[in-house]
Amino acid sequence: MTDLLDGRPSGRLLVAGVAALVFVALGVAALVAPESQVGRLFGIVVSASTLAATLRLSVPIVFAAIGGIFAEKSGVINIGLEGLLIISAFTAVFGADLTGSLWLGYLVAVVASTALAGLFAVVCIEFRADQIIAGLAVWLIALGLAPFGSQVIYGGPNTKSVDTLGTVTVPVLSDVPFFGALFDASPAVYLMFLAVAVGWYTLNRTTFGRWVRAAGENPKALDTAGVDVSRVRYAAVLLSGTFSGMGGASLAFSIGQFTGNGPTMVNGKGFIAIVAYLFGNYNPVGALLSTALFAGLDAVQLRLQTTDLYALPDSLVQTIPFVAVIVVLAFVGKTRLPEAAGEHYESGEE
């Protein structure tokens, strides 16, 4: 496990420890008094439907986070993940509507998101633009373009509805209490777990992954070793588009529609993804776990809104996951950014 969650996890262990402690305390209280408020809260936290909601909410964040890890590990900070999610959520529905096939729609979304990431890569790597500004531009372009496309094609910010991905149910396993939700989930959830595994393996075990890390830490070392730094960075940024595209498509197909009002249906998930991979210390497994923490709180928050457990205004309850993010960020100060993240590199320059 130390290999999976490498690094010096002091702050992270603390957060994980506190979360576990709260959980145990809730559990003990619930055992003592199952009908108390605390007991009912615990019942919500450990319910299979909360786990199912957590998984569903995690999907786009985890995909985008894995993509962000590749880009940033290679030295290109991709703050435009939000934009990639937006553009792929819209193009997924559009593609599915056009072709009549969800999976072709999925493909269209991945291509669109990868293309936008490619544009970002050209601007950042070839033309040496500031990565943060270019990333914000990606977000703003998508934020404008997707609802505009919807307006032109569907006559409103929301697209028409297409099918959802539905669920794939594994017999027997899906009947296990609580964890059954893991085996009665959307194909996107299974894809997410696969992406985490593939992402981790690629980054830590393959030659490409090693070059990505070297490109972000000391590009000159990689260059003098005879590997083209720009090509590695292009590949990594394109991968961030591919993963984000899968995230955006999964998000749209979870309800079968793209909604483009205000911050669109993506609603900050791309930015949460950045927090998730920073908290996960650029490790896909860590990003999955930190996303689960956030999405879990979000799921609980959604359930709390429908109960009469507390007489708290909904808008206050809705802030729970975001407060958690701020607390988490306060502890995450020790994340070690890749040494050359955000820096341009040109071969032969002193």
Added chain:
Amino acid sequence: MSRAVHLDGITKRFPGVVANDEVDLTVERGTVHALLGENGAGKTTLMNVLYGLYQPDEGRVVVDGEARQFDSPRDAIDAGVGMIHQHFMLVDPMTVAENITLGNEPRKLLGLTVDRERADREVRELADRYGFDVDPTAIVEDIGVGVQQRVEILKALYRGADVLILDEPTAVLTPQEVADLFSVFEELTAQGKTIIFITHKLGEAMTAADEITVLRGGENVGVVDADAVTREELAELMVGREVLLDVDRRPADVGEERLRVADLSVEDSRGVRAVDDVSFSVRAGEVFGIAGVDGNGQSELVEAITGLRGVQSGGVALDRTDVTDASRRDRIEAGMAYIPEDRQERGLVMDFDLVSNGLLGSQHSRPYASAGRIDWAQTRDHAESIVEEYDVRPPDADATAADLSGGNQQKFVVGRELARDPSVLVASHPTRGVDVGSMEFIHDRIDALRAAGVGVLLVSSKLDEVTSLSDRLGVMYEGELVDVVDPDAVTEEELGLLMAGERPDDVSRVTPTDGGTDR
């Protein structure tokens, strides 16, 4: 013996300069060859030509008896030439084996996956063959600089290098690590490898090399046998005139007390006591030297005196005024000049031009600024006069600090600080990284300041520097001032013992406060 490398009449021009002018270099296989010269003599340029980073305008590169055309380092590596740069090309968070095999990873599973076992094994075998004590699984940022350098050497060897070029390999090493490096040289040459190393230190060239080629002003001014040459001859070849390696000093003509440090205790950044109850004084017209192995509290002491670090207890007085809690600005205005040990970190803003850099520390004061406005004409004159007086190259006040070589950066910082007309100079490693000619110049300046009645506090890890310049010499060990001695009477052995924390009985001591009548 056969020639491993032969450079024949290499000329390399840059806009406005001829960096190498028909330079010849012949290196026999299985030998250590030193390329000696002052900063800017063209040593690194010549080696960059051999390594394929630059293409020569004229001349031939012959490796293994074959004329070669190296368009990139890749070509040089393929021909068996490897270079270890002064700044290591290592990926800090990766392991030793990962760094050594980077770009040439052994692979498995359809060529996608790194065969880590094989990489570790190959690196271990390679290290064993040359007797290097290197753990392939160690993370690079956790190992010492000396070991990192060995990793760089292994990286070149792993790529099949027969000729190793090392650019100023000892600049970042401790004396012990330097000795280790030189025994590595012996091991490598014993196994048929050829080593060329760039240096500006006479002693190292004489100790480690078989043959020495001296460059001056981009020309080869002599090839000498390292065993048959004296330091003086080498220094003269290098600088082009006779060099006084020892400063000829008049006796001190001391005046009143300029700087007093009283019972000073300082903590380092980790909260560990780095300076422990240190007291001494520096009087007008004398140089008080502080010797010691680096890291025994000298940096923290200097930072506390100059106002860069808070003190735990005790105090600092400048011209009998307490400045313990005074700001940097107040101290500068009270007449304290400071040559920092790390010029790039504390002495210069690397992206600023010399005009702006020359203003640093004076940005509040007349004649450079008044009523919140900077007088740029005045500031430019000031920078240009420093450049001229201190022979800073290139002689262009519009150049950024980053455009200057380390030695020239140092000359500029020294020039700026001395131009403050200080009453006290705190000089921390004032000649670190500068060549022998500039060193002599800076020593002369410090001596001139002393003659003019300035109190000088000189901290240096170079023993010959502190003993030759100082009137009294304090030795620090683990944060304490173990002794203050007469540098003319103390022997090198006695100093060595003091630096190791021991107090021999018969050292010629002098008092830390010189006279001590007011204590």
